[in-house]
Amino acid sequence: MKGFIMMVVSVALISLLVVFAASLHESHLEMERALAKPQALDYAAFFFDDTADSLNSLLGPEIALNKTNATTTLKISGLLPVKNSSADLAQYETFLEGRFANQTGALADANFSNMSGGRVSLIINEKYFYSADPASKDMIFSAQNSTNASSYSLVVTTDFARGNYVPFNFSSGGDLAVDIRFSDASGSMVWSGKVYSNQQNRMDMNYSDGSTLSIEIGRTHGSDGSLWMRNTGASPAEVSWSAILPKADSDKRFGYEYNASLSYVQGPIRVARRIGR
């Protein structure tokens, strides 16, 4: 009887050990699963990152944002007019949703409809809007009511000789500093002065190929302190401009987004947002 009791106790203890070991093993597997589960978030991050880079490579423009504790500097460089990238966008959308999504075992849905006609459309720092349209050969930088820009610097480079022009009508009492440099077959020309941000201020520069490069600064397209440019020429001009803007809101995302969205689904992970930096 005593032996039997000892055996039962031994068996019970051993069973306890086995159950304990099994549960430890199961918890180890559970930890593995818990570690592996969020990996799809890494894939999603890479997917959005690559898409932002690729879209920028295909459409441009070069964009740089810098902030200090007093101001934000925005710099955008590219061609004017922008090239029509409709075909590139369509091909890219097909590639993302098809071959690449299949390869990564994900479902992707890209929506570039706000950039139809090859228009490059950006939302900067959740407040400003930049759009460059190959059809109307222009670009606009504006905000909801006012950009509150304190200065603009523009550099325009073309291969053609300068013809006649209508310059800005600068006002010493203006609140918006403007610095424009033209570099072309005729050499360089610089204009600097001040304009009123709540008035429309325009200049036109005619070139030997029959094109006109027009610039409006101030109140244009329904927004104060905005910048609009159009180049009617067949050959694009290289345009680089920067704006000094008020200090960025600390609660706003500091960066830019194309007016295009992408949704990504892989397993339990579902991410949908605009494409940008």
Add this chain to the structure above:
Amino acid sequence: MKAFVMTMDAMVAVSFMLTAMIMLSAMSLEPSAPRGAYMKEMTLDLLSVIEKSGTLGNLMDGNSTGIRSLLEATPDQVCMSVYIANSTGQTIAVIPKNGCGALGSEVQVASRHFVYYGQLYMLKAESWRKEGVG
């Protein structure tokens, strides 16, 4: 008779004990990072390094030295291969790590995409454990 029963009892107990010990030793009791997840992260990291270090541009220009150096810098017990494919899925370059044979039983795959001179490409890396190392 009593001694025989006790001996049998002891043998049964010892058998149980041995069985339990064998089962315990077969189980991995030390928590460690799962091998698959570790390899996957390493594969993703490799692709990031290839992209950010500029070696991808060199490879597209026909110079694979940079990528080979990166592959050789990975741990000895890890085998890796890097593939570049065009937008139709056609492989245009394969760079395997030196000393690695056929794919192992558990292969981790990661893919990214990029634009080079206006053309879409896919960058893929595969990694697996080298047999007989580590």
